[in-house]
Amino acid sequence: MRLLIRPEPYPDESLESYLLRLSQENGFERYTLLSGAIRDSLLVQDHEASGAFPLELARVNVFHAQRSSGLRVRALQLFAQLTDLDPACLLQLSLMHSGLHFGSGHACVHRAGVDTPLGFIRTGPIPVCPACLRESAYIRQHWHYSPYLACHQHGSQLLHLCPSCGEALDYQHSESFTHCRCGFDLRTAITQPASAEAQQLSTLICGARFESTNPLLSSEHPSLMFGALYWYWLRNKRADAGQPEFGTLTMAIDYFSAWPANFHHELQQMAQKALQTQTRLLNHTAFREVFGSVLTDCRQLPTRDSHRNFILRGLLDYLTELVCANPKTRVANLADIQLSAIEAAALLGTSVEQVFRLLQDGYLTPAHRRIHGGLKPHEPLFHLRHVIECRQAHRSTFNDAYHPYLPAW
Secondary structure, three states, X not given: OOOOOOOOOOOOEOHHHHHHHHHHHOOOOOHHHHHHHHHHHHHHHOHHHHHOOOOOHHHOOHHXXXXXXXXXXXXXXXXXXXXXXXXXXXXXXXXXXXXXXXXOOEEEEEEOOEEEEHHHEOOOOOOEXXXXXXXXXXXXXXXXXXXXXEOOOOOEEOEOEOOXXXXXXXXXXXXXXXXXXXXXXXXXXXXOEOOHHHHHHXXXXXXXXXXXXXXXXXXXXXXXXXXXXXXXXXHHOOOOOOOOOOHHHHXXXXXXXXXXXXXHHHHHHHHHHHHHHOOOOHHHOXXXXXXXXXXXXXXXXXXXXXXXXXXXXXXXXXXXXXXXXXXXXXXXXXXXXXXXXXXXXXXXXXXXXXHHHHHHOOOOOEOOOOOOOOOOOOOXXXXXXXXXXXXXXXXXXXXXXXXXXXXOO
């Protein structure tokens, strides 16, 4: 099978948009007719890859596949060969599964060297910018990102609903870039100007960087920016019916402009609340009971390197100062709260296995004299004071994304 018309993809085009253009420019009435023909061709060449290639446009991207994602990659490569395209062409447009995670195990996807939280990917209706469609009729990849709230080129709000019938826009089901299913031409729609915060946030999403003391604006890599945004959203997302799900992200830039003073103030409030409501001695209190999941949430955004992960660095600075301000006394204080092995590994910039090695070789002292049932990564095991002191005593190099304190067995 060979397609006579093979348009070049735009650098910022989504995979679904390009496949739909490929279908339409070659005269297929519906995308499923093209995908069905491609599946039949793959069946002759590679029946395994054929079974991993979906007929629906909305399911074609690689990140939708789980165990068969490798076969989906193979299917797209064979698809490209069948249409005389570069074998890597379609993969460059795809959102792939990433081996990295954000915070406490939040999955992410990968495209063009950037890791993006899976929770930021729009899997339902996709808004559009009428002005962009007037210039070129294709779907931009950044329209698929939930934090992208306004067109950074035209300064206008994105169009989510058809002005004529009120239906949510979704080109993957309507199979039209420029028209709603009711027939309304989206290019004629009038949109409202977007706020300055929404425009700046959307500009960040598209990879722009600024010379600024704001660590979010000056992030050295888009993945780090996405990690910080996702951390902020998880802490501040709103469930109000009248509040857009990702509308709170417009306040993220202002929040990080006061970094880390505002974050340290929040941590101090959490510590004060724990002191007022404590029901047990602090040296028998888990870190999570005082500060919640703040440590595990920021340990990888997406890196564990505290020099690049400015949120983890801000937390480390606060906890180090907390230990210095609360020296060891006969009466337990906040520096004596207990960390799990996972939390200790996050503070030390190493693995849980290395933490257990430090314990076994005497570099870390357990909070309990007797440990019943073996070592469990999630259970409180170390005093905060000892872990911070261990980190200070074994100061790592500039890149401490993974610091092996002790050699392997």
